Structure formats: structure tokens, C-alpha cells
Amino acid sequence: MRRLLDAVYDGCAALAALAMVGLLVAILASVAGRQFGFNLTGLDGYAGYLLAASGFLSLAHTLKRGEHIRVTLLLQAVGPRWRRGLEVWTLLAGVLLAGLFAWYSVRLAWQSHEFNDVSTGSDATPLWLPQLSMALGAVVLLIALLDDFVLELRGQRVQISSEEALHNE
Template sequence: MRDWQPVLGLPLWVWLFVAPTALMGLCLLRPDLMRRWLPPLWRVLDRIYTGAGVVAACFMVLILLLIVGQMGARWASLTFPGSTEYAGYAMAATSFFGLAYTLTHGGHIRVSIFLNLGGRYHFWLDAAAMLVSAITATYFARYAIKTNVLSKLLNDRTQGQDFAPEWLLTAVSMFATWPWNWPALWAESGSGWVYTPIWLPQVPMSIGTVLLAVALWDYLGRMLVTGASQIKGEAVE
């Protein structure tokens, strides 16, 4: 578990932890400079978070459709194999895709008892909490991806009755290989259905945890640049 292999000549932990922390230090020391450079990136990231929230909402609608399909199959005395597993996969995708969007809209539960006791140190305590959260989320994202890759290498399959079309597996696998390998990838693909490989429902977990880590580093930087937390909880009437 300590295989922090070099990436572009540097250990992976440097890119995951040292580089973002150095960028946060620059945001703290040179806020005026970063306020000119970062807003375009902030706008792009906000659109990505919103897009992830839309994807999460689509998977939530899919859960509803699967439940309705189960009910219809039961009334028609038909079987709907794998419906429970599909609903579980959709629920996991909803949860992970919605992490970053929920964070940026203040939807996560935050235990602020120590922040409220901070007084004039409230800002620094909040920044420290965001830094710890960003580091933890980065670890989570790194090992979520590692789990995804390991499942692919082991060709781990579901233990349920759910199946997936081979073309879908091939289409998703395209994102993990070079474009010049795509013709060979499709040549080896079939048109049938196979037991769902575990790595397929794990993909939303990897994407969602990466987005959460990026969002935490992003909003820590915004707080250091602007001098105030940019995560505003939505008022509930």
C-alpha cells in the first residue's frame, strides 16, 4: 500500500498533497495575485460540480424507475433479475456524484462546536478543518481509484443476478486506454450480456471522491483568497 510510484519524475504523494498545500500557501500569502488568476478556474469548477449534481439527480430518477419496474414485474407475475443490485448501484452513484455539489451548497453536516468557540481564531480553525478534510478526502480518492483498478485486474464479478452489456463495458474501458488501442478494444468486445464486473459500479465512487477532494481544496483556496468561507448553507423554511 506504499507504492507511491513516480509521476512525471516526482512521487505521487508530492502531486496529491505537497503541490495543493503549496498552492494554498500561495493563496494565503498572495491573495491579490490569486484573485486575478483563479476566478476563471472557479467558474469552470462550479460548472463541473453542478454537472455532477445533475448526474446524481439522474441516478436518483433511475432508482425510482427501477422501483416502478419491480412493482410492474411483480404485478405481471414476471421476473426482473438483478433489479435490487441495479438499484443499489444507482444509489451509490447518486451518493458519490452528489458529494461535491452538496458540499458547495452547504448541504453536508458540519459539527461547528469548536469553530463557534474559536472567537477571533474562527477563520484559522475553519481553514485548518478544511485542510484536514481536503487531505482526508484526497487519501479516500486515491484508494478509491486503487480499489477500482484492483477490481479490474482481478476481474471481480458480481455475486447477484445482475448483468451488463459488453458494449457498455467496452465504452467505459475506452476512458482508461489510449485512443490507438480503441479499435482492438472493440474488436474483442461482444454483443451479449455478462455478469456485472465490480469495477463498473465502482467508477462513480472513484469519480465522486475525486470531485469531493478537488472541491475541498478549491474552497479552501477560495477561503484563503477572499478571507471568508465560500460555503454557504441554504436556508430551510
């Protein structure tokens, strides 16, 4: 099960990286269009969709690598027993919030599909297509938070601290 979950997190990170490359291509094409006098309609909208996709699809992978911003000042000030209680509480709150976010993201994409909602641009992109990346990212983040919550309850969660956060220059 661990390998499957890690593969899901890594797969979403790979999709986020592809979206980031697509964003770069869209921006470069837009810049080239301004320089050489041609216009690719809808390109700004697609760049926005790709930016959102890269952000949402990378959430779970970032969480599992310990790269999310954490306020550790309080955790360092309390003992191990309180620290574990705070970790369980924050993970539970994260699971609940991510659950709501995942539910409403999936619901939004589903309703956009049902109502045939399209973008207001001249390309008239069906909005459920770019909304899928947000829904998928939110669902996988929920799974990652549930994973961490269960590991914390079992006492098997490994705290990964970002090396960059430890450098005080």
C-alpha cells in the same frame, strides 16, 4: 477556472440526479414485477449501484452549496481569528481524508477492472463500472475541498449557510 470547477460540480450533480431517476425506475419496475408476476434479474443490484452513484456524485455539489451537516456551535463561540483557524484545520483534515478516500476508490475500481471482478448475481456485472461513480465522486469531492481550502487561505471563501438549518421550530 471558477466556471470550469462549478461546471464540474454541477455536472456531477446532474449525473447524480440521473442516477436517482434510474433508481426510481428500477424500484418501480421491481414493484411492477411483483404485482404482475415477472422478475427482472439483477434489478436489486442495479438499484444499489444507482443509489451509491447518486450519493457519491452529489457530494461535491452539496459541499459547495453549504448543505453538508456542520457543527457550528464551537465556531459561533470563538472569535473570528480562532474561527478562521478552525476552518483551515477542518478543511485541511477534509482534504487529507478525501485524498485517501479518492486514492483508494480509484484503486479499487482499477483493481476490479484488472482482475475482471464481477458481481455475484446472475447478471455478472463487471464491478469496476458501478465503482467508477464512487471514484469519480470521491475525486470531485477532493477537488471541491481543495478549492475551498485555497479560497479560505486567500480569504475569498464565502460561507453559505443553509436556510433550513437556521429554522428552529
